[in-house]
Amino acid sequence: MKIDTSIIISTYNSPTWLEKVLYGYNNQTYRMFEVVIADDGSTSETAELLARLQKEVFFPIVHVWHEDDGFQKTKILNQAILKCEAPYIIMTDGDCVPRKDFVEVHVKYRVEGSFLSGGYFKLPMNISEDITKEDIYTERCFDVKWLKKKGLKSSFKNSKLTSGPLKAGILNAVTPTTATWNGHNSSGWKSDILAVNGFDERMQYGGEDRELGERMMNNQIKAIQVRYSAITVHLDHPRGYVKEEMLFKNREIRDKVKLEKMVWTDYGIV
Numbered sequence: 017m018k019i020d021t022s023i024i025i026s027t028y029n030s031p032t033w034l035e036k037v038l039y040g041y042n043n044q045t046y047r048m049f050e051v052v053i054a055d056d057g058s059t060s061e062t063a064e065l066l067a068r069l070q071k072e073v074f075f076p077i078v079h080v081w082h083e084d085d086g087f088q089k090t091k092i093l094n095q096a097i098l099k100c101e102a103p104y105i106i107m108t109d110g111d112c113v114p115r116k117d118f119v120e121v122h123v124k125y126r127v128e129g130s131f132l133s134g135g136y137f138k139l140p141m142n143i144s145e146d147i148t149k150e151d152i153y154t155e156r157c158f159d160v161k162w163l164k165k166k167g168l169k170s171s172f173k174n175s176k177l178t179s180g181p182l183k184a185g186i187l188n189a190v191t192p193t194t195a196t197w198n199g200h201n202s203s204g205w206k207s208d209i210l211a212v213n214g215f216d217e218r219m220q221y222g223g224e225d226r227e228l229g230e231r232m233m234n235n236q237i238k239a240i241q242v243r244y245s246a247i248t249v250h251l252d253h254p255r256g257y258v259k260e261e262m263l264f265k266n267r268e269i270r271d272k273v274k275l276e277k278m279v280w281t282d283y284g285i286v
Contacts, residue, residue, distance in 0.1 A: 019076075020049075023052065026107075027056070027062060027110030028089075029059060034065065037114070039152045041073070043116045046119040051075050055080060056082070056089050057084025086220070107202050112249070113157065118248060121247075125242055133242065134247075135201055136249065142166070175187065175244070179244050185245070188245060195240060196225075212231040214281075215281075215284060222266045223263075224266060227270050
C-alpha cells in the first residue's frame with residue numbers, strides 16, 4: 017500500500033483513550049496513511065498497547081518516545097515530524113476519535129501553500145468512558161441522537177456532527193473562529209513545517225501549536241478552515257499539567273513572533 021499521508025498522534029499515559037482513537041483510524045474511508053505516535057514519556061503500558069493493536073489495524077504504527085521530563089510535547093512532536101515518511105502530515109491528539117471521513121477530508125482539501133485548521137467536538141466524561149470499539153466502528157459516537165440519550169445537551173455546537181458537506185462548507189466560510197494551527201486537528205505539508213524549523217521547543221502547554229501556525233503564516237502559508245468538515249470527538253480528561261508560568265512564557269514568545277513577523281525559531285528541529 018502506498019502511503020501519502022502521515023498522521024502524528026500525541027499522547028501521554030492515556031492508553032485507554034489512545035486505543036479508542038486508533039480504532040477510529042482503523043475505520044477510515046481513506047487508507048493510504050501511516051500513524052506516528054508522539055509519546056511524551058508514557059510508561060510501558062502504551063508501548064504494549066501499540067504492539068497489540070499493530071496486529072489488528074491495517075496501518076503501520078511508528079512509536080516515537082522519549083523519557084518523561086514534564087510537559088515536553090513540542091520536543092517529541094519535532095522528533096515525530098522527522099520520522100514521517102509522507103509529504104503531508106495530519107496532527108491530532110490521543111484523545112480525539114476521528115469520524116470515518118476525517119483523513120479523507122484532510123486529503124481532499126489539502127493544497128500547496130496552505131494548511132488546514134480543524135476543531136473538535138467535546139464530550140463529557142461519562143460519555144467518553146462509555147464509548148466502545150463497536151460504538152466507534154458503527155459511528156454511533158458521532159450520532160447526536162445517540163449522544164443525547166447518553167446525556168448530551170442541545171447546543172449549536174452539535175451542528176458540527178449534523179452538518180452535511182454543503183452546510184459544513186457554509187459554516188466553515190462564515191464561522192467567526194480564526195483558522196489557526198490546532199494541535200488536535202490540523203494538517204500541512206512537511207516541507208512547510210520544516211521551512212519554519214518545526215515547533216519551538218521552549219514552549220510547553222498553552223498556544224504551542226498555534227505558534228507554529230503563526231510562523232507558517234508569516235512564511236506566506238495560508239490557513240484554511242475545515243472545523244465543520246474534518247470531525248473528531250474529544251474524550252474528556254483532567255489537565256493537571258497546566259501552569260500559569262507556562263502560559264505566560266508562551267504568550268511572550270507568541271507576542272514576539274507576531275511583532276517581528278518571525279518565520280524561523282532557533283529552538284526547533286535544527
